[in-house]
Amino acid sequence: MQPRAVDAAGVAHETAGADARIVSLVPSVTETLFALGLDKQIVGRTGFCVHPHDKVREIRKVGGTKAVKLDAIRALRPTHLIVNIDENERDTVEQLRAFVPHIVVTHPQTPQDNLALYALLGAIFDHTQEAESLNERLEARLREAMERAHTLAAQNVLYLIWREPWMTVARDTYIAAMLRLVNWHTLPDTRGGVAGAARYPMLDFDDAPWLAQVDRILLSSEPYRFTPTHRDALARDPRLAGKRIELIDGEMASWYGVRAIDGVAYLLRRASSA
Structure with missing residues (x-):
């Protein structure tokens, strides 16, 4: 069978059979696989793969997105492993190549990239109609x-x-691209490249001249779980006087795949109520 789909690493993948065994190390992709109707072929997921709640609890955990349990994956005998450039460690993925026949690399960087992600997964796992349905909803x-x-x-x-x-x-980053959909522009105005720490820079409130231009500070629910206590503490910080400080659902802003459909609607509601 001829290759039909090319992943983010430039690797062409043939269409898998109904006996495909999938391990996903990407929470948002795990959710998307279920949305594509691949429930019976998903055999492994990370502890951070928590959606859909009622279905993922039946799937064996294989560690975290970075602290991966290689032996647990080996025991599941997967035919396909799905990873992400930002979320998974390159060294770990290379070790997994020794015993997983097909590794599918993902790297959506904009909301529009989800259309290609749906098509990629739909083509590899022969669920193109379901992928087209997601495509229509996101469009x-x-x-x-x-x-x-x-x-x-x-x-x-x-x-x-x-x-x-x-x-x-x-x-x-994907998050910044999602926010731009509703006319929210992230500061500082930096770019981090394809991967690495520069995509998620550290900052010091005492050394951030651009801070004066910030209208709104968004405290994400992940990967750090900011709470109302953190929000209230920042609101008392004189360096942030006059800034609107609020919590935001990080899954809606940062999870690609099927979650992007609800994510765009969520951000539109937030921006409209400002």
Whole structure:
């Protein structure tokens, strides 16, 4: 059978048979595999793969996105392993190549890239109709965002993903691209490249001249789980006086795949209520 789909690493994959055994090391992709109707072929997932709740609990855990249990994966005898450039360690993936026949690399960098992700997974696992359905739903959301963007006030936002040290996102990350759909523009205006720490830079509130331009500070629910206590503490910080500080559902802003469909709608609601 001829290769039909090319992943983010440039590898062409043939269509898998119904006996494919899939391990996903990417939480958002795990959720998407279920949305594509591949329930019976998913045999392994990380502890961070928590959606859909009622289905993932039946799937064996193989560690985390970075602390992967190689022996647990080996025991599952997967035919396909799905990884992500940002979320999984290259060295770990290389070790897995020794016994997993097919490794599918993903790397969506914009909301629009999800269309190619649906098509890729649909083609590899022979669920093209389900992929086309997701495609249509996301395209409708993206059209809505485009039509409404000019009605939304432009905002400069600081999107925080960690504390001690404080960490944010570069402008060429998926999160920043999602926020741009609703006319929210991340600061600082930095770009981190294809992968690596520069995509998620550390910052010091005492050494951030661009901070004066920030209208809104968004505290993500992941990977660090910011709470109302953190929000209230920052609101008392004199360096942030006059800034709107609020919590945001990190899954809606950072999870690609099927979650992007609801994510775009969520961000539109948030921006419209500003």
